[in-house]
Amino acid sequence: MRALVLVMLVVTTDVTIAHAQMVAPGAVKKCALEVQYERINSIQLPSGTRNSYLGGNIVATCASQRMVLKSDSLEQYGDEGRFFFIGHVDYKEPRVKMKSDFLTFFQREDRLLAFLNVDAVLPNGSTLKGSSLEYFKPIPKVRPKQKGIAVGRPTLTIIDKDAQGKPQPPVTVTGNTIWLDGDSVVASAGEVVVVRPELTATGDSLYLDGGSGLLRMMRKPRIAGTKGRKFTLVGETIDLLSRRKKLERVLAKNAGEAVSEDLTLKSDSIDLRVTDDLLQRAVVWGKSRARASSPSQTIIADSIDVLMPGQRVREMHALRTASAEGTPDTTKFKTAEKDRLTGDTIVAYFDSIPASDTVTKARIRELVAISKATSYQHLPPQDTTFRRPAINYVCGQRITVTFDSAKVRLVKVLDSKPPCGGVYVEPDTSRAPQATGRPGASTPRPQPPTSAPRPSPAPVTPLPAVPAKPE
Known part of the structure; x- marks a missing residue:
């Protein structure tokens, strides 16, 4: 040789x-x-x-x-x-x-x-793998920071450390193209997928600034929670905000919608607060108004604040011109209408669920309407053979509705002085259709009147009454 x-x-x-x-x-x-x-x-x-x-x-x-x-x-x-x-x-x-x-x-x-089977270790310890990487070395007074462009759907694995220097679980970014700017700024475009320990994010574009703790997903972004009770979040733009390398907030802007096992939240903006990789709070607001829907209730207001420690719904505060609608118990009557509770503020309380229970959905326990409150409720009629509901309407400064197994058990009214009060209306049984003697019997044809009909009296209804005594 x-x-x-x-x-x-x-x-x-x-x-x-x-x-x-x-x-x-x-x-x-x-x-x-x-x-x-x-x-x-x-x-x-x-x-x-x-x-x-x-x-x-x-x-x-x-x-x-x-x-x-x-x-x-x-x-x-x-x-x-x-x-x-x-x-x-x-x-x-x-x-x-x-x-x-x-x-x-x-x-x-x-x-x-570099191209084909590229495996790079970057200055901050992150790694990039793919088919091609163009790397621009820093040049004083010309190019103060290194830059990189990777194509061919590379994968960037971001390695971070917390304030104590302890390595954190890695975050991976995969996209058709990835741009690197210095040690902390990353951009990506084309079917971007971000995998974090607590969630997976997808979208067409991404911007990440490790220095400020901002990760922004753009163009049809979608967040899917993977830890604890699952949830999804969509919007036109979604920001993931971290402090000291720990995720603290997830903010969806414009046409936001968050779906979990317990609730569906919709509005212009949805702000999710995270602690220890679990959702703790959700704040919803916007010009289109905030909407929170559960299997039994729908609440609408200018803004809604949901308290959900450990990712389990405990309380919901609906603020300004709030209303809550629920499906009445129709085992003894039929109606397509909803029970309705309104007030300037509505607070919903939910049953506690053990931390070990990851299956049971949150059940509403109590609704409280505060300031200019009204309650419109459908009840079984006294004559249960008549399949139409009785109506109970009350108003006051504070109305509390208690539930048992998702059904209304009790309605309490506080301060129902005039002009507030209440009314209870039974269906008019005198107008019920006449039953025929045998199946298939023909119904007699009505005969024309021989004289001008006399005006019939208005149906008699009971005096206004409130079933529950005011507090």
């Missing part, structure tokens, strides 16, 4: 000298590669530079930048200032480490283009 030869490859000879004479003082000096090889084939070009083809355990070093490049073979093109490393490429410098099948080093631009 031929002895190992040590040579110095310089991009140009006379051309380099001429260029150096044109560079202003203090300009960045380009890195000259010192290459070790076993064999070489070199061709001199008309410009005086050379194209060289080297093989056998290539080791290229740049002492000024502490850069080392290894490969099976190397092609160097003098006029272009381009080095093409082939096979088992291993690139190392103080900030970045990278392996790939092929790598091109553009010497004049301090730019690297």
